[in-house]
Amino acid sequence: MSYFDNIRTFIRVYELGNMSAAARDQRISAAVASSRIAQLEEHLKVRLFQRTTRQLHPTEQGQIFYGGACKIVEAVEQAEADVESVTLTPRGSLLVAAPLGIGRRLIAPLIPKFKEEYPLIDIRLRLSDRELDITGEGLDIAFFLGLPKDSTLKVRKIADCPRVLCAAPNYVAQKGWPKATKELVDGTHDCLNLRYPGAPEFQWPLQTPDGTQKFAVKGPFESDDGDVLTNWALEGHGIVLKPFFEVREHLKSGALVPVLEDNAPVSVQLGCLYSHRRHQDPKTRLFIDFLAKPMARAVQS
Template sequence: MAYLDNIRTFVRVYELGSMSAAARDQRISAAVASARVSHLEDHLGVRLFQRTTRVLQPTEQGRMFYPGACRILEAVDEAEAEVSEITQHPRGTLFVAAPLGLGRRLIAPNVPGFHTAYPEVNVRLRLSDRAIDLTHEGLDVAFFLGRPKDSTLRMRKIADCPRLLCAAPSYLEQAGAPVGIEDLTRNHACLNLRYPGVDEFQWPLQGRDGIERVSVTGPFESDDGDILTDWALAGHGIILKPRFEVADHLAAGRLVPVLEDCPPVPVQLGCLYTHRRHQDPKARLFIDSMATAIHKALH
């Protein structure tokens, strides 16, 4: 196991380009990460990285060893997955990512129940509205809202989530309700989700002649969807949201739907995962469990 640990640490150092980043990713100290790489170098009799105080770069031998190291780890993971499949006792750690709103409302509440059913599986949940790179960040499963780009990953669609435009009554008292798409773009403050790497700053609305991709503007924006909801609740503008994210606010009257004759196009909710030839049973069981919970919550 020590040799495998050394290889896993080498792979993460190679992928992240930093000993400290790899140590944080594996929840070990930087000293332990450095020692593991050094032990692997001693075993192989070569230098895998050139280290200076500022830069860590793989050597030619390190670049040659990396693909084989990945194949070793993949073979071990697949072998363990097959054993887990047979014994029906999945175990290990799952690294899971999800957008903030989706993760807080539909994923996180159901993690304890999953752990109760499968107590030997630990779940590490990371929530962020930014774009996620599964391979670079060492993730097993990433839930998403929208259209993922990475065609090298497997995708499972879970549901189409209805969306709506809404605002606080205080905003509508001051600015009035938009009476059409042109009125929305010209006369209203729209609170937009923007973060590095996003390629769409438009709202897709169902117009008279089909889908219109509408460019909207507003006084401020954020890369945190819940902050946008807070601003809308405070009367600062109109937001576009999956209905499940604002259902409680709608029921309580804190937010009111607007422009209902031109609704946003539903957004796809799904997940991405990395296993290609043999999906890890614990990942599949987690996805199945979350999909069941999501369908129940949405209906």
């Protein structure tokens, strides 16, 4: 399998443009990754990359080889998937990504149960509220809340996820109850916003008598971690827009209270993304099917 491993490593170096990043992705050392590329170049008698101190750039030969290398890996993965479908013993690893709230509350608790049922499948879970490059980061499955942008990927909708505007009672006692959506825009009230590199401007889609409208809300607090926003809301620092399931217990206990209920935020789609090729992999389908129903129940109950 060494030549095949060399090809796999070459593909990730090509896609990531960095030997160390590719090594981390492959769970090997940078020295091993470099050695695999060197072996491949020696076998092919060509240079596949032009090396600089910070980045690798594929040569013309490297660009040509990449297309064929991808076909080789896809063919082998498809053959393995076909065998797994027949033998009913799926194996291997899945690299799964999800937003922090979904990952911590809905996905992580289900993974040990999935592992018990399918002991030959390993799950590598990556949690982040930032936008992910599914292809570039080598992900098998990426769960999301919202509308996915990449139309080249397959989308599976799991459920519509209700959301709520809420704040702590001590915030309401200090600032008063918000009476109109314009108070979220003109600075009358402080809004707690999710922000990460490349995120769009703050736009909260709220229901109005004229239909759904987006409001460019304002506030002095922002974070790329949704749970940080929840904690700030609990401490009385502002109004937060959250998926209902993430703050259900806080609403039940009274630690948070709903506000502007006549202008509730629209529900958001909970779903997952994966490539067309990954859909042929039995373990991908098994994992999504295993999680879909309990996740849907959790966000809608």
